[in-house]
Amino acid sequence: MKILIVTQYFYPENFKSNDMAFELQKRGHEVTVLTGIPNYPEGEIYDGYSFSENREQIINGVKVIRALLLPRGKGGGIRIFLNYFSWAFFASLKARKLSSREKYDAIIVHEPSPITQFYPALTIKKIHKTPIYFWVMDLWPESLEIAGGVKNKLVLNFFTKMVQKFYNESEKILITSKGFKKSILEKGNYEDKIEYFPNWAEDTISSGNLVYAIPELPDGFKVMFAGNIGEAQDMESIMQAALQLKKNTDIKIILVGDGRKMSFVHDFIKEHSLQETVYTMGRFPVEAMASFFNAADILLVSLKDDPIFNLTVPAKVQAYMSSGKPIMAMLNGEGAENIKEAGCGFTVPAGDGGQLAQRIAEAAQKNKEELNIMGLNGKSFYEKNYKMEECISNLEKIISKK
The missing domain is CATH 3.40.50.2000 (Glycogen Phosphorylase B;)
Structure with a gap:
């Protein structure tokens, strides 16, 4: 045609x-x-x-x-x-x-x-x-x-x-x-x-074959958010969760990307002295995502609580599933339901930074095998549907x- x-x-x-x-x-x-x-x-x-x-x-x-x-x-x-x-x-x-x-x-x-x-x-x-x-x-x-x-x-x-x-x-x-x-x-x-x-998801993510040189990441349980850091992603609630997790220095929240809310994130990190637990990596090409995802322990996706976002499945849900890593989701609606159906991670209501902090702490205590099974569940769901x-x-x- x-x-x-x-x-x-x-x-x-x-x-x-x-x-x-x-x-x-x-x-x-x-x-x-x-x-x-x-x-x-x-x-x-x-x-x-x-x-x-x-x-x-x-x-x-x-x-x-x-x-x-x-x-x-x-x-x-x-x-x-x-x-x-x-x-x-x-x-x-x-x-x-x-x-x-x-x-x-x-x-x-x-x-x-x-x-x-x-x-x-x-x-x-x-x-x-x-x-x-x-x-x-x-x-x-x-x-x-x-x-x-x-x-x-x-x-x-x-x-x-x-x-x-x-x-x-x-x-x-x-x-x-x-x-x-x-x-x-x-x-x-x-x-x-x-x-x-x-x-x-892009082939470079779902195949996982492309090796891209990324910066060295901190030691610890790595919770990674990748993508646009904007209004819709509710960085306020993510930063509140980071603040509650501040004393648990083994948990590292890593933000890969950029956007309109990045200045807020930088100011929050500085104001609350989160430099040891929250890391901003900047923007990287999509070809780098497989390498970043492979280095993470769990991948974070979030959307604000509002009628439109609750109807939306963020594209990063499919990308995360395709990577074979477990997902931590702070969102409502179809995106959360997909994660539950696939059995590939954890969900908390949109806008609930307190519950997000609790679930991240719980995930950090799980053994590698449990997390690996969740990741494989997501990969299988992706292969069948996306x-x-x-x-x-x-x-x-x-x-x-x-």
């Missing part, structure tokens, strides 16, 4: 759109990606890219076309708004130009926020009637209200109507979490359009049905 993937984020940015595009190309499909100039998450355009440099590329056989955008900068509300809408505008212009010389069998919209990524795909659909497969990874306008703090009813109603239009225009709505279904159905009768299409090859095979079936 001739497939167009529309997404604001693509390689060298680290998103599932990369795996999707490269795997579909490897399977013999002709894949084009309409994307932006890479600047996520730091907010600065990556080296080797600019408004005039590398606007069109071939990467692993995939044709990549980059539309202009205003970089995110430091991530303030107005700047992010301009980042979202500037890309949607310029990508729609690119899409119109692209449609004058190309015709596709299917368009896949990969949608972590923002929802406005749908506009360029809609531009092409209006011209060629190309079916759109909308991979919803973030619910709008709920995310705008809860994560973005937008309370204005006129704004929220505007985005609700926008979302309904996009769902109406979609051939299929692909959801990463079964919990998303309720929110989508509240906006219209889309039952026949919804298909479950979960996240997967392997990339199976997910992409399912996607091929979905987009070839029309």
Whole structure:
């Protein structure tokens, strides 16, 4: 098939759109990606890219076309708004130009926020009637209200109507979490359009074969959090757990990643003298994750307690499962249920730093064999439910049905 993937984020940015595009190309499909100039998450355009440099590329056989955008900068509300809408505008212009010389069998919209990524795909659909497969990874306008703090009813109603239009225009709505279904159905009768299409882990993590030189880690029972250190991850509760565990110097909490809450973390460590038990490693490429995970005793995942996050299965749950390590989860909803079902770790309610501290202390007392069994349970659950090859095979079936 001739497939167009529309997404604001693509390689060298680290998103599932990369795996999707490269795997579909490897399977013999002709894949084009309409994307932006890479600047996520730091907010600065990556080296080797600019408004005039590398606007069109071939990467692993995939044709990549980059539309202009205003970089995110430091991530303030107005700047992010301009980042979202500037890309949607310029990508729609690119899409119109692209449609004058190309015709596709299917368009896949990969949608972590923002929802406005749908506009360029809609531009092409209006011209060629190309079916759109909308991979919803973030619910709008709920995310705008809860994560973005937008309370204005006129704004929220505007985005609700926008979302309904996009769902109406979609051939299929692909959801990463079964919990998303309720929110989508509240906006219209889309039952026949919804298909479950979960996240997967990168091959570099699930295979565990790639050795990457990482910094030396402290001795002790290593509790590792890897990924975005942002508002949604509830670093406040993690730091409260770390404070309660301060006297247990054998337990080391290791944070691998960066994000908007990192300055809070650094300040908390300094204020409460946690330098001997909490370690911040900084950001590393996805290729380093297998080496980091292998060095950990247990892997930590967390999300704040709110209605949207409770519907979400964080992508790192699949990544952690694939690594064969036990999981410590401070979250509610489907993500916690998956961990319980798999028997691959410990769960505490979202936002409960006190209980998190207790469960970490309990885990540190368990023998290695018990923890290894939990890790293997997670690996087995991942192999049955979340392997990339199976997910992409399912996607091929979905987009070839029309």
